[in-house]
Amino acid sequence: MEKKTVRKFKWFWAWQDEAEEDWLREMSNQGWHLSQIVFPTVYQFNAGDAQDYVYRLDYRSHWKMEKADYLQLFQDAGWEYLQEMAGWHYFRKLARQGEELEIYTDAESKIEKYQRLLAFLGILALPLFLSLINLSDPPYDWFSPIRVIILLIFMLYVYALVRILLRINQLKRI
Amino acid sequence: MTKDKTDKYLPLTEATYYIMLALIEPLHGYGVMQKVEQISQGTVKVGPGTLYGVFATLEKEGLIIKVKEEDRRKCYALTDKGRRVLAMQIQRLEIMHANGATIRKNLLEPAADSL
Numbered sequence: 001m002e003k004k005t006v007r008k009f010k011w012f013w014a015w016q017d018e019a020e021e022d023w024l025r026e027m028s029n030q031g032w033h034l035s036q037i038v039f040p041t042v043y044q045f046n047a048g049d050a051q052d053y054v055y056r057l058d059y060r061s062h063w064k065m066e067k068a069d070y071l072q073l074f075q076d077a078g079w080e081y082l083q084e085m086a087g088w089h090y091f092r093k094l095a096r097q098g099e100e101l102e103i104y105t106d107a108e109s110k111i112e113k114y115q116r117l118l119a120f121l122g123i124l125a126l127p128l129f130l131s132l133i134n135l136s137d138p139p140y141d142w143f144s145p146i147r148v149i150i151l152l153i154f155m156l157y158v159y160a161l162v163r164i165l166l167r168i169n170q171l172k173r174i
Numbered sequence: 175m176t177k178d179k180t181d182k183y184l185p186l187t188e189a190t191y192y193i194m195l196a197l198i199e200p201l202h203g204y205g206v207m208q209k210v211e212q213i214s215q216g217t218v219k220v221g222p223g224t225l226y227g228v229f230a231t232l233e234k235e236g237l238i239i240k241v242k243e244e245d246r247r248k249c250y251a252l253t254d255k256g257r258r259v260l261a262m263q264i265q266r267l268e269i270m271h272a273n274g275a276t277i278r279k280n281l282l283e284p285a286a287d288s289l
Contacts, residue, residue, distance in 0.1 A: 072246060073226050074222040076203060076207075105218075106189050
Protein backbone atom coordinates (compact mmCIF):
# COMPACT_ATOMS: atom_id res chain seq x y z
CA MET A 1 0.00 0.00 0.00
CA GLU A 2 1.26 3.39 -0.86
CA LYS A 3 2.06 5.58 2.08
CA LYS A 4 0.34 8.91 1.83
CA THR A 5 2.30 11.91 2.98
CA VAL A 6 1.56 15.57 2.97
CA ARG A 7 3.69 18.61 3.60
CA LYS A 8 2.38 21.64 5.37
CA PHE A 9 3.79 25.06 5.81
CA LYS A 10 3.09 26.64 9.17
CA TRP A 11 4.75 29.43 11.02
CA PHE A 12 5.16 29.43 14.79
CA TRP A 13 6.99 32.09 16.73
CA ALA A 14 9.49 31.09 19.40
CA TRP A 15 6.98 31.75 22.19
CA GLN A 16 4.27 29.62 20.59
CA ASP A 17 5.57 26.16 21.47
CA GLU A 18 2.30 25.23 23.17
CA ALA A 19 0.27 26.30 20.15
CA GLU A 20 2.53 24.12 18.01
CA GLU A 21 2.01 21.16 20.37
CA ASP A 22 -1.76 21.64 20.12
CA TRP A 23 -1.68 21.86 16.34
CA LEU A 24 0.38 18.66 16.00
CA ARG A 25 -2.06 16.86 18.32
CA GLU A 26 -5.00 18.09 16.26
CA MET A 27 -3.32 16.81 13.07
CA SER A 28 -2.84 13.37 14.68
CA ASN A 29 -6.48 13.38 15.75
CA GLN A 30 -7.33 13.80 12.07
CA GLY A 31 -5.06 10.92 11.07
CA TRP A 32 -2.01 12.94 10.07
CA HIS A 33 1.02 12.02 12.12
CA LEU A 34 4.16 14.11 12.09
CA SER A 35 6.92 12.20 10.34
CA GLN A 36 9.50 14.89 9.85
CA ILE A 37 10.15 18.57 10.12
CA VAL A 38 12.04 19.16 6.93
CA PHE A 39 12.95 22.70 7.80
CA PRO A 40 11.56 25.09 10.41
CA THR A 41 8.00 25.86 9.21
CA VAL A 42 7.85 22.82 6.86
CA TYR A 43 6.11 19.83 8.46
CA GLN A 44 5.69 16.44 6.81
CA PHE A 45 2.88 14.15 7.89
CA ASN A 46 2.10 10.49 7.20
CA ALA A 47 -1.50 9.33 6.82
CA GLY A 48 -2.69 6.78 9.34
CA ASP A 49 -5.52 5.96 11.69
CA ALA A 50 -6.61 8.88 13.80
CA GLN A 51 -4.77 8.69 17.12
CA ASP A 52 -4.72 10.97 20.12
CA TYR A 53 -0.99 11.67 20.16
CA VAL A 54 0.17 14.34 22.59
CA TYR A 55 3.22 16.25 21.41
CA ARG A 56 5.73 17.96 23.66
CA LEU A 57 8.56 20.26 22.69
CA ASP A 58 11.64 20.63 24.83
CA TYR A 59 14.25 23.28 24.31
CA ARG A 60 17.79 22.18 25.15
CA SER A 61 21.21 21.83 23.62
CA HIS A 62 23.65 19.23 24.79
CA TRP A 63 26.67 17.15 24.02
CA LYS A 64 26.39 13.86 22.21
CA MET A 65 27.11 11.77 25.31
CA GLU A 66 24.53 13.58 27.40
CA LYS A 67 21.92 13.29 24.69
CA ALA A 68 21.85 9.49 24.97
CA ASP A 69 21.05 9.76 28.71
CA TYR A 70 18.48 12.44 28.02
CA LEU A 71 16.67 10.39 25.38
CA GLN A 72 16.80 7.26 27.54
CA LEU A 73 14.90 9.08 30.30
CA PHE A 74 12.18 10.15 27.89
CA GLN A 75 11.97 6.72 26.31
CA ASP A 76 11.63 5.04 29.72
CA ALA A 77 8.83 7.48 30.57
CA GLY A 78 7.00 6.36 27.43
CA TRP A 79 7.89 9.21 25.08
CA GLU A 80 8.70 8.59 21.43
CA TYR A 81 11.46 10.84 20.16
CA LEU A 82 10.83 12.32 16.75
CA GLN A 83 13.68 14.69 16.07
CA GLU A 84 15.52 17.86 16.88
CA MET A 85 15.02 21.06 14.97
CA ALA A 86 16.89 24.26 15.81
CA GLY A 87 17.37 23.31 19.47
CA TRP A 88 13.80 22.03 19.90
CA HIS A 89 13.28 18.35 20.65
CA TYR A 90 9.99 16.82 19.52
CA PHE A 91 8.40 14.03 21.56
CA ARG A 92 5.02 12.34 21.42
CA LYS A 93 2.99 9.88 23.44
CA LEU A 94 -0.47 8.36 23.09
CA ALA A 95 -2.88 10.06 25.47
CA ARG A 96 -4.28 7.19 27.49
CA GLN A 97 -5.92 6.95 30.87
CA GLY A 98 -3.37 7.23 33.66
CA GLU A 99 -0.54 8.42 31.42
CA GLU A 100 1.50 11.39 32.54
CA LEU A 101 1.31 13.78 29.63
CA GLU A 102 3.74 16.43 30.80
CA ILE A 103 7.49 16.30 30.38
CA TYR A 104 7.83 19.18 32.85
CA THR A 105 5.91 18.51 36.02
CA ASP A 106 6.67 21.64 38.01
CA ALA A 107 6.76 25.37 37.44
CA GLU A 108 10.47 25.65 38.27
CA SER A 109 11.62 23.33 35.51
CA LYS A 110 9.18 24.83 33.01
CA ILE A 111 10.61 28.26 33.79
CA GLU A 112 14.13 26.91 33.24
CA LYS A 113 13.13 25.75 29.77
CA TYR A 114 12.03 29.27 28.83
CA GLN A 115 15.13 30.74 30.42
CA ARG A 116 17.31 28.59 28.14
CA LEU A 117 15.32 29.80 25.15
CA LEU A 118 15.65 33.38 26.38
CA ALA A 119 19.41 33.06 26.74
CA PHE A 120 19.74 31.73 23.20
CA LEU A 121 17.58 34.43 21.66
CA GLY A 122 19.40 37.05 23.70
CA ILE A 123 22.73 35.93 22.28
CA LEU A 124 21.31 36.08 18.74
CA ALA A 125 19.95 39.57 19.31
CA LEU A 126 23.32 40.93 20.36
CA PRO A 127 25.01 41.10 16.92
CA LEU A 128 21.83 42.65 15.52
CA PHE A 129 21.90 45.27 18.20
CA LEU A 130 25.59 45.97 17.60
CA SER A 131 25.02 46.41 13.87
CA LEU A 132 22.21 48.84 14.68
CA ILE A 133 24.25 51.11 16.88
CA ASN A 134 27.30 50.86 14.66
CA LEU A 135 27.78 54.47 13.62
CA SER A 136 31.05 53.99 11.78
CA ASP A 137 29.68 54.15 8.24
CA PRO A 138 30.23 57.78 7.18
CA PRO A 139 27.09 58.52 5.14
CA TYR A 140 25.18 58.17 8.36
CA ASP A 141 21.64 57.44 7.35
CA TRP A 142 19.11 56.12 9.83
CA PHE A 143 16.69 55.20 7.10
CA SER A 144 18.88 53.24 4.76
CA PRO A 145 16.89 50.14 3.72
CA ILE A 146 19.33 47.73 5.35
CA ARG A 147 19.16 49.60 8.63
CA VAL A 148 15.36 49.61 8.58
CA ILE A 149 15.33 45.87 7.96
CA ILE A 150 17.76 45.24 10.81
CA LEU A 151 15.70 47.52 13.02
CA LEU A 152 12.53 45.58 12.23
CA ILE A 153 14.20 42.23 12.94
CA PHE A 154 15.63 43.64 16.14
CA MET A 155 12.23 44.89 17.27
CA LEU A 156 10.82 41.44 16.59
CA TYR A 157 13.51 39.96 18.81
CA VAL A 158 12.68 42.36 21.58
CA TYR A 159 9.02 41.44 21.21
CA ALA A 160 9.90 37.72 21.38
CA LEU A 161 11.99 38.27 24.50
CA VAL A 162 9.13 40.16 26.15
CA ARG A 163 6.63 37.42 25.24
CA ILE A 164 8.88 34.74 26.75
CA LEU A 165 9.48 36.86 29.87
CA LEU A 166 5.71 37.23 30.29
CA ARG A 167 5.35 33.46 29.94
CA ILE A 168 7.95 32.99 32.70
CA ASN A 169 6.13 35.47 34.92
CA GLN A 170 2.87 33.65 34.38
CA LEU A 171 4.49 30.41 35.54
CA LYS A 172 5.73 31.92 38.78
CA ARG A 173 3.64 30.91 41.73
CA ILE A 174 2.39 32.97 44.63
CA MET B 175 33.98 19.66 60.45
CA THR B 176 34.41 21.26 57.07
CA LYS B 177 32.05 24.11 56.57
CA ASP B 178 30.63 24.06 53.06
CA LYS B 179 27.64 26.19 52.37
CA THR B 180 25.00 23.51 52.28
CA ASP B 181 22.20 25.87 53.26
CA LYS B 182 22.45 27.72 49.94
CA TYR B 183 20.54 24.82 48.39
CA LEU B 184 17.62 25.19 50.78
CA PRO B 185 14.72 25.03 50.54
CA LEU B 186 14.67 22.30 47.92
CA THR B 187 11.77 22.24 45.49
CA GLU B 188 9.28 19.48 46.11
CA ALA B 189 10.52 17.56 43.06
CA THR B 190 14.19 17.88 44.06
CA TYR B 191 13.37 16.82 47.62
CA TYR B 192 11.62 13.66 46.48
CA ILE B 193 14.28 12.85 43.89
CA MET B 194 16.97 13.09 46.59
CA LEU B 195 14.88 10.96 48.94
CA ALA B 196 14.62 8.30 46.23
CA LEU B 197 18.40 8.35 45.74
CA ILE B 198 19.11 7.13 49.26
CA GLU B 199 19.79 3.92 47.32
CA PRO B 200 21.33 3.84 43.82
CA LEU B 201 18.65 4.18 41.14
CA HIS B 202 18.40 5.03 37.46
CA GLY B 203 16.11 7.73 36.16
CA TYR B 204 13.10 5.58 35.49
CA GLY B 205 13.41 3.99 38.93
CA VAL B 206 13.41 7.48 40.45
CA MET B 207 10.24 8.46 38.57
CA GLN B 208 8.42 5.34 39.80
CA LYS B 209 9.67 5.59 43.37
CA VAL B 210 8.77 9.26 43.72
CA GLU B 211 5.23 8.64 42.55
CA GLN B 212 4.94 5.69 44.92
CA ILE B 213 6.38 7.24 48.11
CA SER B 214 4.55 10.52 47.58
CA GLN B 215 1.32 8.54 47.29
CA GLY B 216 0.78 9.95 43.84
CA THR B 217 0.99 13.60 44.93
CA VAL B 218 4.26 14.17 43.07
CA LYS B 219 5.04 12.95 39.57
CA VAL B 220 8.33 13.75 37.92
CA GLY B 221 8.37 14.06 34.15
CA PRO B 222 11.55 13.29 32.21
CA GLY B 223 12.24 16.94 31.35
CA THR B 224 12.08 17.93 35.00
CA LEU B 225 14.13 14.92 36.10
CA TYR B 226 16.88 15.50 33.55
CA GLY B 227 17.30 19.08 34.72
CA VAL B 228 17.34 18.15 38.42
CA PHE B 229 19.87 15.34 37.81
CA ALA B 230 22.12 17.74 35.91
CA THR B 231 21.99 20.38 38.64
CA LEU B 232 22.46 17.95 41.53
CA GLU B 233 25.38 16.28 39.80
CA LYS B 234 27.03 19.59 38.97
CA GLU B 235 26.70 20.69 42.59
CA GLY B 236 28.12 17.40 43.83
CA LEU B 237 24.98 16.33 45.69
CA ILE B 238 24.59 13.13 43.68
CA ILE B 239 27.06 11.00 41.77
CA LYS B 240 26.91 8.36 39.05
CA VAL B 241 27.64 5.03 40.66
CA LYS B 242 27.06 2.48 37.92
CA GLU B 243 25.39 1.75 34.62
CA GLU B 244 22.59 -0.77 34.04
CA ASP B 245 21.74 -1.46 30.40
CA ARG B 246 22.68 2.01 29.18
CA ARG B 247 20.95 3.65 32.15
CA LYS B 248 23.10 5.59 34.57
CA CYS B 249 22.46 4.99 38.26
CA TYR B 250 22.87 7.85 40.70
CA ALA B 251 23.19 7.99 44.48
CA LEU B 252 23.54 10.73 47.10
CA THR B 253 27.02 11.92 48.01
CA ASP B 254 27.93 12.80 51.61
CA LYS B 255 27.25 16.43 50.80
CA GLY B 256 23.89 15.43 49.32
CA ARG B 257 23.02 13.53 52.48
CA ARG B 258 23.82 16.58 54.63
CA VAL B 259 21.67 18.83 52.44
CA LEU B 260 18.80 16.36 52.57
CA ALA B 261 19.08 16.08 56.36
CA MET B 262 18.87 19.88 56.68
CA GLN B 263 15.87 19.98 54.39
CA ILE B 264 14.12 17.36 56.49
CA GLN B 265 14.81 19.42 59.61
CA ARG B 266 13.23 22.46 57.92
CA LEU B 267 10.22 20.38 57.00
CA GLU B 268 9.89 19.17 60.59
CA ILE B 269 9.77 22.76 61.81
CA MET B 270 7.27 23.66 59.09
CA HIS B 271 5.14 20.69 59.99
CA ALA B 272 5.28 21.36 63.75
CA ASN B 273 4.17 24.96 63.16
CA GLY B 274 1.30 23.86 61.01
CA ALA B 275 0.22 21.00 63.24
CA THR B 276 -0.41 23.26 66.27
CA ILE B 277 -2.90 25.47 64.46
CA ARG B 278 -4.36 23.01 61.99
CA LYS B 279 -7.44 22.14 64.04
CA ASN B 280 -8.21 25.83 64.57
CA LEU B 281 -8.21 26.36 60.81
CA LEU B 282 -11.10 23.98 60.41
CA GLU B 283 -13.26 25.98 62.82
CA PRO B 284 -14.79 29.30 61.78
CA ALA B 285 -12.57 32.27 62.53
CA ALA B 286 -13.60 34.32 65.59
CA ASP B 287 -14.24 37.49 63.58
CA SER B 288 -16.63 35.76 61.23
CA LEU B 289 -19.12 35.17 64.02
